[in-house]
Amino acid sequence: MTRPGGFVSLGPVNAPFVFKLALSFLVGGLWVAAGLALAERRGPRLGGLIIGFPSTVLFALFFIAWTLSAGAAVQAAAVIPAVHGINCLYVLVAVSLLPRGLAAALSAGLGVWFALATVLVAAKFDGFLPGLFIYAGLLLLSYSIIGRMTAGWPRPERLPRSTPLVILGRGAFGGAIVVLAVVLAKAGGPLVGGVFAIFPAVFTAALVATYASRGPAFSAAVMRASLLGGTSVVVYAAVVRLTYPPLGLGFGTAVSAAAAIGSTVLIRALSPKRDRHAAPGPGGRPV
Numbered sequence: 001m002t003r004p005g006g007f008v009s010l011g012p013v014n015a016p017f018v019f020k021l022a023l024s025f026l027v028g029g030l031w032v033a034a035g036l037a038l039a040e041r042r043g044p045r046l047g048g049l050i051i052g053f054p055s056t057v058l059f060a061l062f063f064i065a066w067t068l069s070a071g072a073a074v075q076a077a078a079v080i081p082a083v084h085g086i087n088c089l090y091v092l093v094a095v096s097l098l099p100r101g102l103a104a105a106l107s108a109g110l111g112v113w114f115a116l117a118t119v120l121v122a123a124k125f126d127g128f129l130p131g132l133f134i135y136a137g138l139l140l141l142s143y144s145i146i147g148r149m150t151a152g153w154p155r156p157e158r159l160p161r162s163t164p165l166v167i168l169g170r171g172a173f174g175g176a177i178v179v180l181a182v183v184l185a186k187a188g189g190p191l192v193g194g195v196f197a198i199f200p201a202v203f204t205a206a207l208v209a210t211y212a213s214r215g216p217a218f219s220a221a222v223m224r225a226s227l228l229g230g231t232s233v234v235v236y237a238a239v240v241r242l243t244y245p246p247l248g249l250g251f252g253t254a255v256s257a258a259a260a261i262g263s264t265v266l267i268r269a270l271s272p273k274r275d276r277h278a279a280p281g282p283g284g285r286p287v
Contacts, residue, residue, distance in 0.1 A: 020063045021179050024056070029175030031055040031202060033167050051206045051222065052229020054236040054260055060197030061240055062253055070244040070252070076194030079120060080237040081131035083198040084230060085138035086116045090200050091223050092142035094207055096149060098216035102208065110204075117195050126194075128241065135234055139227060146224045153217045173205055198233065228267050236260040 034050060057080065065073035094109030125131075184196040203226060210219035239259040243252035 016063075016066070020059070021183070024059055025175035025179045027055055027059060027175075028179070028202065028205075029171035029173075033171035037167060050229065050264075051202055052226040052232060053264055054233040056199070056201055057197050057233050057236060058253070058257060058260075061237075062249065064194075064197070065244060065249050070249060074241050074244055075126065076197060077237040077240045078126040078128045079131065079194040080198050081128060081135040081234050082120060082125060083117060083131075083195050084233055085131070085135035086113055086120075087198065087200045087203060087230065088135070088138040088142040088227055089113070089116070091203060091207075091227060092145055095146050095220045095223050098211060098219060102211050105211075106204070106207070113200065121192055121195060128238075132234070139231070143224065143227050146220065146227075150217070150220045150224070153220065173209065229264060231267060232260040232263045235263040 031051070031053070061073045061077060064076050090109045090113040093112050094105040097105040097108050180201070184192075184199065203223065206226065207219060207223055210222050236256050236259065239256040240252060243255045246252075247255065
């Protein structure tokens, strides 16, 4: 049932939707916790690449196709590159304001995200190819500016590893933010669903967790690396558009995920060594 303004009623809380929320909480939480644990143990670069992987998008598009249709998922995927470009701006704004405190960084970053996402929805923007150019430009802009801006910041230090309770808390926080994004996607139909499928839920959870436990320098290093990892999101969306109609939901998701993993591995291999190892390992040695 459609509400005024184009939003769709959540309808009855049925078993598939409850399963989707539970799975989103579990996978989103595990992804945030795992990415941050890797960042602590292996440096911000690897952790950021993992955080940037399309965990939320994968399940959002899967469930859009499952509960609506493969065509609805393909339509939702069309807006993902442009919105992911907005995500890059969100990271840029948030990281630039981290020295002023987490509240200022989040409020400004999310304000920019919601304002620009609202413009896309109001314009009914669904151009995948133009979105790719938007994404590429904003990615290069954000990545380069963050690199120059944080060049004089203290180098991220490797601190004692977090306790299991802290890791569990990070996972629960990350999962809760991902669930919120899934609910908003459910309420909005394919276009709004596509926008909120790429809502920076994992980015936000990672930003909060890294800042709270490691400080702004480590948080900035992880978030900059996550911008590169986020290219796998666009790869995933592109392959979904090609594979969902002919291959169906199961095989289409598997092929798309494999392509996203391949792009992450490629980015890792091509990353400059001096940039990849942004944090020292035990005893001050690079990892």
